[in-house]
Amino acid sequence: TAWRVLQLGGSELDAVERGCGQCEIDQCDGSVGYGGSPDESGETTLDAMIMDGNTMEVGAVADLRHIKNAIGVARKVIEYTKHTLLVGESASLFAVRMGFPYEDLTTQKSLSVYSKWLNQSCQPNYWKNVVPDSSKSCGPYKRPEKVICKEEQTILQRSVHNHDTIGMVVIGGSGTVASGTSTNGAVHKIPGRVGDSPIAGAGSYADSTAGGAAATGDGDIMMRFLPSYQAVEYMRMGTDPTVACQKVISRIQKYAPKFFGAVVCANTTGSYGAACNKIPGFTQFHFMVSSPLLSQPTEQVVDCI
Numbered sequence: 001t002a003w004r005v006l007q008l009g010g011s012e013l014d015a016v017e018r019g020c021g022q023c024e025i026d027q028c029d030g031s032v033g034y035g036g037s038p039d040e041s042g043e044t045t046l047d048a049m050i051m052d053g054n055t056m057e058v059g060a061v062a063d064l065r066h067i068k069n070a071i072g073v074a075r076k077v078i079e080y081t082k083h084t085l086l087v088g089e090s091a092s093l094f095a096v097r098m099g100f101p102y103e104d105l106t107t108q109k110s111l112s113v114y115s116k117w118l119n120q121s122c123q124p125n126y127w128k129n130v131v132p133d134s135s136k137s138c139g140p141y142k143r144p145e146k147v148i149c150k151e152e153q154t155i156l157q158r159s160v161h162n163h164d165t166i167g168m169v170v171i172g173g174s175g176t177v178a179s180g181t182s183t184n185g186a187v188h189k190i191p192g193r194v195g196d197s198p199i200a201g202a203g204s205y206a207d208s209t210a211g212g213a214a215a216t217g218d219g220d221i222m223m224r225f226l227p228s229y230q231a232v233e234y235m236r237m238g239t240d241p242t243v244a245c246q247k248v249i250s251r252i253q254k255y256a257p258k259f260f261g262a263v264v265c266a267n268t269t270g271s272y273g274a275a276c277n278k279i280p281g282f283t284q285f286h287f288m289v290s291s292p293l294l295s296q297p298t299e300q301v302v303d304c305i
Contacts, residue, residue: 002170003290003297012170012178013075016050020071020182023166031164034068035107037184039191040125040139042114044105044184046070047198049085052078053177053206060085060198066102067095071182074198085198105184117188126190126220165197167204167214167264175268179204179212179228186219195219201229210236211268213245217261217277225252231265241265242273246305249275262287262304278304 002019010018024033024046031037038044048070049060059077062085064070073095077086086094096102117123118138127134130141165183172178181203185195196202196219204214205228213231215222227248234244245265252259262276262285276285283304290297 002168006170006172012172012176013050013052013078015170016168016178016180017071017075019168019170020048020050020166020180021069024069024071024182028166029164030109031184031187032166032182033070033184034103034105035110036113037187037189038106038110038114038117039185039189039193040122041191042106042111043191044110045191046105046182046184047194047203048074048180048182049198049200049203050074050078050180051178051200051204051206051212053179053208053212056207058084058200060200061091061095062087062194062198063192064091064095065089066092066105067100068103068105069100071180073098073100074180084200087194088192113187122188125188126186126193165203165214165216165219167197167216169204169206169212169214169264169266169272171212171266171268171270175208177206177208177210177212177266177268179206179214181214193220196223196227199223201226203228205229205232207232207236208268211241211266213248213263213265215261215263218256218259221256221259222252222261227252227261227263231263235265235267240273241267241271242275242302245273245275249277249305253277274300274302276302276304 001022002015005015005018027033046064047062051058057078059074061073076098122138131144167181169179181197183197202223206212210232213228215227231244231248245263264274266272
């Protein structure tokens with residue numbers, strides 16, 4: 001969809017918005033758009049961002065409720081406000097003022113995921129050091145009188161499908177770069193949680209003087225390292241996109257060897273690459289590429305490091 005927009009003369013931002021928007025409609029992988037990743041109260045909320053690599057403007061929304069087209073609302077933040085990030089119910093009110101319909105993001109599928117989780121004593125979840133014991137029962141949780149810090153449970157207990165994002169980098173014919181992301185976040189997240197996707201430099205980053213990058217995976221860990229920004233900075237220094245992505249993954253590995261995540265990178269000449277962290281059940285990363293050199297969108301695969 002994004003490639004077709006470019007071919008029909010649309011801008012790089014148009015391509016990112018329409019491409020990510022198509023994934024929201026298709027509910028890609030259950031992890032983008034409405035009806036997926038219910039939070040602890042059973043609600044689906046959306047995060048998205050879009051970035052213009054010419055002006056360095058960013059529009060983003062987080063914890064967006066009742067609006068299906070999150071990337072579209074993010075674009076309106078650039079076009080109609082001087083802000084960068086709007087959140088929660090207030091972001092929904094902004095969206096309605098911009099003409100987006102107010103809709104229910106819950107589906108039968110998301111309700112069944114939620115009820116199954118409740119029946120499994122709310123496992124897995126994102127709490128730690130609370131009472132009652134979050135590894136055995138549902139909340140409401142509270143702080144214990146005396147804090148006993150336990151080793152954080154390994155992320156591997158959670159499926160790699162618990163976190164995913166549509167991340168997109170578009171390089172125009174003149175070298176203009178735009179990027180964007182859209183996601184419904186981590187399944188069973190604590191309400192109010194915002195991951196890496198809507199954060200500039202974390203979920204994605206675009207700079208028309210260097211390139212663009214986008215990340216997917218465990219946003220709670222990845223956002224602490226601003227991987228997309230860092231990858232673009234490596235490319236600015238002349239680093240090959242594949243190597244730039246690998247260096248970013250390696251930096252995170254030092255602190256979180258078992259994290260689930262991947263980064264895609266593309267520079268202004270159209271070179272591209274990707275890298276991922278190797279963990280059980282996730283040894284390769286698949287991503288899609290469209291370019292004038294390819295007759296159709298093509299799936300590419302890299303081995304994780």
